[in-house]
Amino acid sequence: MQSVAIIGAGPAGLMAAEVAASNGVKVDVYDAMPSAGRKFLMAGKGGLNLTHAEPAPRFAARYGTRRAEVEPWLGAFGADALRAWAHTLGIETFVGTSQRVFPREMKAAPLLRAWIRRLRESGVFFHMRHRWQGWQGSGGNGALRFATPLGEQCVQADAVVLALGGGSWARLGSDGAWTTQLAGRGIQVAPLRPANCGFDCAWSEHFRARYAGQPLKSVVASYTDNAGQLHHQQGECIVTETGVEGGVIYALSAPLRDAIEAQGSATLHFDLAPGRDLQRLTRDLSESRGKRTLSNHLQNKAGITGVKAGLLREGYNQAELDDPRQLAARIKACPLTLTATRPLDEAISSAGGVMFDALNAQLMLRDAPGVFCAGEMLDWEAPTGGYLLTACFAGGRVAGLGATNWLHAAAALKLRTPL
Ligand SMILES: Cc1cc2nc3c(=O)[nH]c(=O)nc-3n(C[C@H](O)[C@H](O)[C@H](O)COP(=O)(O)OP(=O)(O)OC[C@H]3O[C@@H](n4cnc5c(N)ncnc54)[C@H](O)[C@@H]3O)c2cc1C
Structure with a gap:
């Protein structure tokens, strides 16, 4: 036989x-x-x-x-x-x-x-x-x-x-x-x-200490590759000590990995309020804040709290956050620059x-x-x-x-x- x-x-x-x-x-x-x-x-x-x-x-x-x-x-x-x-x-x-x-x-x-x-x-x-x-x-x-x-x-x-x-x-x-x-x-x-891997990025010490381990949901992650092709995925991911991983990140991981290999980094964008359009967000955020803190204003007018609010603040200055137009635009397309894939063994x-x-x-x-x-x-x-x-x-x-x-x-x- x-x-x-x-x-x-x-x-x-x-x-x-x-x-x-x-x-x-x-x-x-x-x-x-x-x-x-x-x-x-x-x-x-x-x-x-x-x-x-x-x-x-x-x-x-x-x-x-x-x-x-x-x-x-x-x-x-x-x-x-x-x-x-x-x-x-x-x-x-x-x-x-x-x-x-x-x-x-x-x-x-x-x-x-x-x-x-x-x-x-x-x-x-x-x-x-x-x-x-x-x-x-x-x-x-x-x-x-x-x-x-x-x-x-x-x-x-x-x-x-x-x-x-x-x-x-x-x-x-x-x-x-x-x-x-x-x-x-x-x-x-x-x-x-x-493949289907997590990525590293440069979190501030404050953000890492406060939000590592927390889920970011629901968001739309999008990435436009060098050929101009848009990749996007709605769902969630996790903030880790060194970066991000999970569903929406895995879905975009092949073009992100290829871009990092080719040019050293790749910037994706998160829509942190997928259910609201830019116009409505701008209008709502333009309403007078009164004595409310920015955190309360974001929560009341855009439903943004916790890790999403933390992400909005990463690398952004107060003047930009105080401008409703810029703030709304950032909520709809919050950039995150990824610098490396996590090691193969973790993928x-x-x-x-x-x-x-x-x-x-x-x-x-x-x-x-x-x-x-x-x-x-x-x-x-x-x-x-x-x-x-x-x-x-x-x-x-x-x-x-x-x-x-x-x-x-x-x-x-x-x-x-x-x-
Ligand atoms: C955490 C996790 C979750 C996943 N979830 C899903 C999911 O839900 N859906 C999905 O579609 N996929 C999922 N996958 C992927 C999926 O499990 C793999 O793609 C699949 O198991 C690969 O099958 P394979 O037979 O090619 O290799 P493997 O399953 O890796 O099997 C290879 C075998 O070869 C043996 N081997 C290797 N080298 C040698 C050697 N030199 N001598 C003798 N034996 C050797 C290994 O011991 C192993 O048993 C997941 C993977 C991980 C890590």
């Missing part, structure tokens, strides 16, 4: 394992960690956002410049197929606010438990605490080398699926160390960069990874026949909203099918070749 080694027991690797096992291939799954799917379980802590219910073309557009590569995976296994698949594991899903799709229990653990049980029943064998360290010898078809608690072990497999994840939250297993191994073999790998996901030029449509490495790649380790990125997991599942399926078909084709060729 032909065998495939799947390295990485996250959503992408497990999906590849499922497809290969259901097509009659012997499947061994290897992972560096003591148990499977640790990042998937962590994703479930804040309410597992499995996928998204928006129309397919909008969904595909979330993958930006990698849409052309990812869309075919989604065509074969998109949001509806993913929900139906979860159902076969006994997991009901529902469409929540803003069309996000969640399992009814909101957690990842019941799905992962049922999935691993089903994989084991179908013959998939799990080898935990096996850290892949590359291949024996300099060629790509040597045995796979694993560091295990019993020392180094070498494994020969007929095909390999690498599903090693990105480079964030290294303590959950995906540490991006594979980039060195693949780049060392001449595979094109784009450097891993933070929700990674950009960069194995470049699509290095892969064929079945996700096999052109320079390493029989070696397939899937999941976050590939060079695509997407915002939060279930798009990350959906592409990992769907890409894992492509790689698993690719490996299966490659093995079947190799077996057929062997049968036809005279001894």
Whole structure:
């Protein structure tokens, strides 16, 4: 029986394992960690956002410049197929606010438990605490080398699926160390960069001490990139000790990160009163303040208090704050200059990874026949909203099918070749 080694027991690797096992291939799954799917379980802590219910073309557009590569995976296994698949594991899903799709229990653990049980029943064998360290010898078809608690072990497999994840939250297993191994073999790998990440900015000591940890809601964050494209998102974010993070910031994080890399900083604007237009705000704030403090006036006339009021004051002088026109304009477009992304390890996901030029449509490495790649380790990125997991599942399926078909084709060729 032909065998495939799947390295990485996250959503992408497990999906590849499922497809290969259901097509009659012997499947061994290897992972560096003591148990499977640790990042998937962590994703479930804040309410597992499995996928998204928006129309397919909008969904595909979330993958930006990698849409052309990812869309075919989604065509074969998109949001509806993913929900139906979860159902076969006994997991009901529902469409929540803003069309996000969640399992009814909101957690990842019941799905992962049922999935691993089903994989084991179908013959998939799990080898935990096996850290892949590359291949024996300099060629790509040597045995796979694993560091295990019993020392180094070498494994020969007929095909390999690498599903090693990105480079964030290294303590959950995906540490991006594979980039060195693949780049060392001449595979094109784009450097891993933070995606869906927080940013640093220069808070005043007063603002930091007073507001770090507080949510900024509801706001609209907007950013116009160098090409003149406006990116904007309504929602909330958190003021941190060093800057900002959370929903609206993650949504804009790719263009903000790119701008910081290119020019050292990026300035976004917050609309701190999304429900009120500039004209009305100017009129209301122009009404006589009497003996009221500016804080009371802002609260009464614009509904601005607490951290929002603090943000208005950051780097702004009293004369500007006393002018109703300038104040209203600042409420509608309060600038914040970001100077750095937070480190990759803190990000929700990674950009960069194995470049699509290095892969064929079945996700096999052109320079390493029989070696397939899937999941976050590939060079695509997407915002939060279930798009990350959906592409990992769907890409894992492509790689698993690719490996299966490659093995079947190799077996057929062997049968036809005279001894
Ligand atoms: C806090 C948080 C919340 C998230 N929430 C969501 C969400 O709600 N919705 C969503 O769509 N996405 C979410 N994500 C992102 C999502 O979890 C990931 O995109 C997804 O898990 C990536 O799947 P993967 O299979 O490619 O990689 P991973 O899940 O990272 O799995 C890779 C596996 O490879 C193993 N591995 C790595 N290197 C080696 C090696 N050398 N040898 C052996 N094994 C190795 C790792 O141990 C790991 O088990 C969240 C991420 C985080 C951090």
